[in-house]
Amino acid sequence: MKRGKRRYEIGSVDRTIKIWDLASGRLKLTLTGHVGQIRGVAIRNKNMFSAGEDKQVKCWDLEQNKVVHSFHGHLHGVYCLALHPTIDVLFTGSRDCVCRVWDIRTKTHIHVFSGHENTVSSILTLPTHPQVVATGSHDSTIKLWDTRYGKTMETLAHHKKTVRAMAHHPKGHCSSFASASTDGNIKKFNGSE
Template sequence: GGRSPLLSTFTVDTEEGVPTSVDFVRCDPHQMVASYTSSNSYIFDIETGKQVLMLDTKANSDSAGRNQINRIINHPTLPISITAHEDRHIRFFDNNTGKIIHSMVAHLDSVTSLAIDPNGLYLLSGSHDCSIRLWNLDSKTCVQEITSHRKKFDESIHDVAFHPQKPYIASAGADALAKVFV
């Protein structure tokens, strides 16, 4: 038989719950980050499988309980991880220290999805509040809001994306629709 394509398996203490999202650390090709239902995230070394750093949401959060991470992404050029939470927040972490560098209430309901434009200037967020919001990453301000999908069973937007070359954004929703916007 052929060799297994599995490179590494990453585990943390069981009290962290199950992984909810993963991404590669863009400015360090030897690392990946995983978020968990506990609301914490961990940076791992891809080669060794060892935990490098914990991004501690609990120590930096005033909301108890409902702050599970739904999505984690990494900035394309800066050592920053960005998390989308059940408690309506988006949080920004320094990948070198694990400390929170910014936290903001971003939506009226759970933040479900995140994407960063290819130039690293804008953040796109989607939520069960039926809105997609475009954020200026430098000022952390909302520069555009689009009401996009209808609710279905208390869910709305499941994912958002930037086009790699064109000024398009896309969304996928619980209403069984995928949409592209200019």
């Protein structure tokens, strides 16, 4: 779920994306195009990106309300996605155990971050460290990646079960982040070299 100007987008198990007017609470539009459950959406300018269990990552033009590009490469369902905070790069995580990196201007594939042993279920970009992205996995680890070279920088193994979500500080001024796991724990990590 992502908030936009006076709208709210929701991806769903019914394979639709619903756009709501926040002021009135009314449904404005229903978008169809995925053939599997939608796991995530993200918005940049007039484009929305959606990820689904149908292995698809789609780019929607929100002025025309249609799919303008599909990113292909994942072998299994796509469970999460995130946009880089400062450059036009999209990260997608999948049940195929990898995070793919896409240039959204040229619509080309840049890197495959491989090394997890199970589904990549969460992705976090760090505004204070634009060359670093974190991926959380069902293998109970968080990996920090160098986006310039496509290499693992560090593996954090502090959870005992699936890492379901990660979030950075809401003000974006510090390099700490938190992770939540199905082991019932939330862990806070302080950024460092």
